[in-house]
Amino acid sequence: MNLAPLRSGALLLLAGYAVATYWVFTRSTPLVATRPVVIRLAHWQIERGPPEGIAAVIQRYEELHPRVKVEQELIPDRIYRQWLRSNLAGDNGPDIMEWGSWVEGHKDLPARYFTPLTAELAQPNPYNRGTSQEHLPWEKTFHDGLTCPKRDSPDPGQIYAVTITETTMRLFCNAQLLREVTGSEAVPRTYDDLRRIFALTKRYAALTGRPLAALAGSRDNGRAIAETMFSGPLLGLNQRLDDDGNLYLYNRKLLGAYLAGRWNYRDPHVKAGLALVREVAQAMKPGFLQLRRDDAMLEFFRGEALFLYYGTWDATTLRQMVPFEIRTLRLPAVTADDPIAGRWIAGPLGEGQGETTLSLYVNRATPHREEVIDFLRFLTSVPGNQRFTDHSLWLPAINGVQVPEVIRGFRDYQVGHAFGQATYDALGSSVSLVWDRNFHHLAGDQGSVDKFAEVLDQAMPAAIRADLQDEVRNTLLLVRPQDAAILGHASLGDDSPAGQRHRLRQQEMEASQTISEGQLGQARRALDFAKERP
Template sequence: MTFRAEKIMNFIGFSLVAACFVFALVHVIGQSQLASDGRTIVRFTHWQIEPGVREAFEALEHEYERMHPDVNIIQVPIPGRIFVAWRKTQLVGGTPPDLLQLGSKGLDVRDLARFYTPLGEFLTEPNPYNEGTVIEGVPWRQTFLGGLQKKPNYYPELLDVFGIPTSSHTFRIFFNRQLMLEIFGEIRKPATFDEWIEMCRQVETYNATVARRIYPIMMADNSALFLYSRLSYAQTQKLTDEINPVEDFQISHQDFAISYLTGKWTLNDPAIHSGLQAFGEIGKFAKPGFLRLDRSDATFEFIQQRSLFLLTGSWDYKGVVEQCSFDVDAFPIPYPDTEHPYYGPFLKGPLTEIHTVPGSSLGLTKASENPEIAIDFMRYVTSVPGNTLFCRVSGWLPAIIGVDPGETVRDFLPVTKGYPNGIHLFQMGGDLRQVMDRNFHHLFRTDGSVNAFIKAATADYTEAVETEFEKIQKRSRESLIMQSTMMLTRLHLDPDWEDPRTRDELSDLMEGQTWQEGEFLWGNLNRTRFGK
């Protein structure tokens, strides 16, 4: 490099540093100016950058500030790709926003206990912003559709609620109405799995009559895995009854692992086999390579009218509709019926979505300087008027009882009739998801099959279940230590046993502690059954 070139490169380098410094300085000064106007600042951060969501939160900010002119609500959206790293930096550095979205990877219960505030005590009183609505006077905790019993809202390891959900979501099959009329001469919404398969076959037949290539189905990596999970949920309904020790309509991750490791089911189980078969059957109508296709790429292909169907969730509806030059409609996943000669024997019936967990949840950070105002803002966001405003602007489904989301999203409302979920192969997450990612392609190769998948995956799958089981036991042991400390601290504070709320709180803590101890001991007892 010449001396002149080196000087130029140095100048560029110093210029970039100076620009970054000026940007940071302006950013800090801007924040200082906002603080100097006398208003109290509350910041919240999320990764939901889908069209309409930021605008929906802005509408909530403006309405809340109109009611509370001494408060300034600031939204800080962070793209999902960098959110986990950004969050860790902010939490460890002691500079997080007041409210921070929960539900992504990289946040375990120890981080939750260290950086987030338990919210149970705030949820016992009615939400004042629900005055005059159908849920006026109802405790805030009881106003959420689907309840607050699961993550990312309630964390059983810590026996408390840490997330306040703002919306609900369902998975749907979008379709191009114009293209469907062109191919079929009418609008069809298949009611059964076989009807959907037949429509896909007819699209392939139609391709032979036109110059362009239309894929029956477009789906990305995550939507494909979600489709598999739903098909497997249906196909394993009866199997789950056989392996669920407490028969409570759901199976815990611990019992999932124990039932597999003790041989109650294997990858060769006919019910497991049928779920994989259904996924393999429908996946062969998707664009090749879909297991490595990004969500935005799959959506782009659909917008360009290169597929009839697009598999995604209600969270994408507004963005897809706004970008398409054609009318978009949607329908739920059509499952096999109980009369199907192959799939039918494993089913009880269609799946219900009544268990849909509300999400896009915000947690209160312990670093918040204005926790009371932050919580009050969340009360407004999750009130009937607040959640109605959010849904109408974002096009998302509500998280709150009594909210009318509007006609445009009625096809996305949860299906309330049907039977509970069974199981799917990577529901424990972690290493199991990686095993699926590495081996699902065996279902879709030219010579692929369910047997090829099982042969390739079984050894790694068993090892992954063992690993995830040990993680569960380790987390249970750690959470029991934390809970025991919490319990002893609470009892040492000389609680007022005459106060009904105090009695209920301590009763819940003791009940949860007893349940956790039982789960931990049950896991240890079963470890001896599979040689641990």
Template sequence: MGKLIKTIKEYFGLIVIAGAFVIATVMVFMNGRVDTEVFHVVEPGETLKSIADSYQTTVARICEENYPDISPNEIIKPGMKIKMPGSAQNRIITVRLAHWQLEPGVRDGIAYMAKEYQKIHPNVRVVQNAVPESTYGQWFITQMLGGTAPDLIECALGVPYNLLIGYYMRYFTPLTDIVTQPNPYNAHNEFAKVPLRETTKDGLKTCYNNDVQEYMTIGLSQFLVRFYYNKNLLKKLTGRDTAPETWSEFLAACEKIKKHQYINRTSRTEIEKFSAKVAKAEKHLQALKTASASAGSVASAESELALRKKELSNYMLTVPMFAPIANSKYHMNMVEGSLFNVMAASAREAMDFNHDCTLGAVEQYIGFKSKMVTMDHPAYRARFKMVAQYCSNSMPGFTGLGRDDAVLMFVQQRSVFIITGTWDALTLAEQAKDNGFEIGIMDFPYPSGKDDDEDLRKQFMGASFEDPGAGFQFGTPTPESAADRRRIAIDFLLFMSAKENNYKLNELIGWIPSVSGADGAGVLQYFKPHNDGVQGGWNPGIGGESAIKWQQVYAMYQVGQMSFEKMRDDFTSYYLDRGLNDYIIVNKNWRRNIINDEKIVNMLRAKAIIATDERKKKEYWSKYRYVMLRPFTREVDVAFERALIKNAADGIIPPPPFYYSPEARARLKLK
């Protein structure tokens, strides 16, 4: 035994090297070993020939391996399991996916989906690329023009709409046939025989492009906007255990918050230093008085104490106050539509000339040009009063700040409220946990309470109407020359949109699933859309110069550098003078895009002629007629709009959009 131990010690190094070599050899063998039984699950659109090509084998060998279940002429169905020949080598297909979502959880969620998909399809690799949203538009365009677009790409932040339509027509695969058929990955649940679009909350309506007349994308998530608040700070600074429900309660809470200073570790240390000097000076003065010191000594000590108190007071002036609302130009856009614009709903009713219950930019201009409505309308007075109140409670300089600045302000606990979408829910929840506070969700604080300003309460007609569509939308620009990649990309998109997978994907990301019947988890369970509500009544963006002028004066009004009267006068005169020219330029640009309609018309006509399926033929002819008539209907609308504008310029006031005729008033016995 001793001799053996001695030998081991003598050759220990060689033994270790030999052992490592053996282990490495075994690992290489195990990694390179091909299982004797390899099965392939048939995907939609696959044939025996395409499967054989993927595995570098032949149809004959596949049929031999599966005899007598499969024959060369047999039509295989999605979901079938086919045993592959032992020598078959699965060709790796790499699918690239790109998006602009840098929020935590998104990349992890997609990576998890890719891993699960690979369990079913071991020959597929999914590689994702997250591009910052600030450069996403330029990157998107570059990839399209360079022929290097990923197989799945999120559409289409920062891409001009007219360019996007061209890209859709030239590069992307229409998904209409896909979304109108059942999703094969729902075969085991209640959606087994339900078309994909009908399994989602919004029917994928936001994924349908009216200009192209096709479903071009599939959305995987749903988004809503609400207020988030710091529960701990709200309690500490206002004494409230619950979030404000009305506008008056919200403003009252903001007033209390603004009275408190934000003291962090650095400022607390400095305050303690100055306070210690004050305490020392007070102690010294008291000692002199106790010892009946000379008047000169006491006076000197009193001067020292006054100096130390002044130093403390001066420093306290440099300590910032809490800002009730973490805001930025990015977040301001959200509160505009959801909170402010609903206050102008009554003004919309006076200008809704096409009776679609929304206010178009042209309708707004006609209303102002005809003097039917001005910015002195009670609804607009109420709207801009709320804007001023909201902005006065926002962090200083918010109009020049970006999204991350406001989020940082909130997570550092320097603000109590922030308005943002569900896409930030997980980020804020994790940051809150790391920084030791709890976040809550609150609905918009509308002026609906008895204590609210009467002028505001009179103009409030209801919450903002919300009809959220599917977001996180992906399209497929893979060229026809890469048929396998395109097929796999679409199949992976179907995999992520299946019921259980969509639940899991959004759970990992921290978003709301797009699938019907699925609510968000955690704080997201409080996000419920306003299915009953009103549309906004403010839309001054008729064209380039007018829109720029409005942005300039509105930004100055938000920060208190311009009064409402000054903003009203500056913008109205410019708007009425330049608005018509902006409108004409917009229409000229629209006419330049008619060539796209001509392309679509020719494409639809060709599809209708060669279609053998009667249902598809009728669908193509229906779309053909719609696109063919679209330029004419737009010309009719333009003629109607121009007639209203001309009449307004001539001082002819159009009749109200909604009114009772004399006959109707008599029949209804109205005065």
């Protein structure tokens, strides 16, 4: 019997085994973790940019801190809500997570699961040593002073998150298609110009038989443009409702004002806004509410839509993937000389003037609070955020970071008023649901502003009451456990430096708890008032 082939096979197997063993022990992840601290960071920004940017920051941080491993978990936005809630409820939540107050049905999360960072934000960020931000409190190093986390905080005296980028909404235009449809390269300067392009696109599609819409459509993109359009005429009404003089209307105030009969969906300002929403809805393909942002993106990629309106967060993906020339524009604002809605426009509407976002929150139950905060300090330091910006091509949130040339234009903001926490379609989960469920009364050939407004005013009182009750419930969720924390800090307070920190924290918590209870009193009063109304 010839044993040579067998022997060669065995040798080959042995060599393969040796190579695999060498590879496993020298190149791949070790069988036993060598880093005792593992931090999990979860977010839904799976588009091109942020994962690469955050990974670059992690790589540098791990070089600086051999004890710590940071794992980035990319969770698609379709499942993020369920994923996050079930993990937090099961005591398996990530240490750091992205959250936003607009995430439907999630308003209770900060009070239940997140921990404030106020005290840390009042101190300088040690990773800014040697930079222009070296001596500033961490909070002041953010481009906007953390407007969004302050506004979204369940607790008016506390800040629960840090932000890592800055975004705005833009109209991405297929330049080649624009030439085909309009016969010109001129981009719209006014909203009326855009209106004309909507009409030309419809005509062009009918003439050529091509499936073509002026705006790429989906529920997400539709809501985004609708809310921008809706805001213009609402400014005057918001100003009228601002009894507090905050130059800003928190949702709870608007919900209370509706229940008190101070505005409704048939108000002329609201109807002017709805008319604009109908115009942009008509510029999308029918049935867009059933689609998501990826569908709109594909429609734009296929050359079946002239414009895509969405956040600058999609810019990196678009830049890398589309086969045609893209022009990035600001959505022209509806101004006082607009032939249809102009008389309801009370002034120019701002684009947020550089509000920072991608808010990262810390899990109250994290066993590694110190390391987690240290990592967030690095991520939002000048060198850390520079790394994020360079690798993601997303705008930085931190002052002193150099903005790469290709994205400098994103900071060209429309300056103007910015008055509300949300537009009247998204004051709470129930309001949002009623809006979506009835939107067909506004869009489509059979839809009309009057019909939609009437239907909303029939269905909204219950939804608005439910959303205000949610605000009350969430405030209670927040203030109840604060007594335990206040007592804890009070009992640890003494004249030592640590004891003084506890005293300060006690005082801050007492102040913010009292403010929350005042808001609770006002919300309950608004609900009582509504009960008494016929």
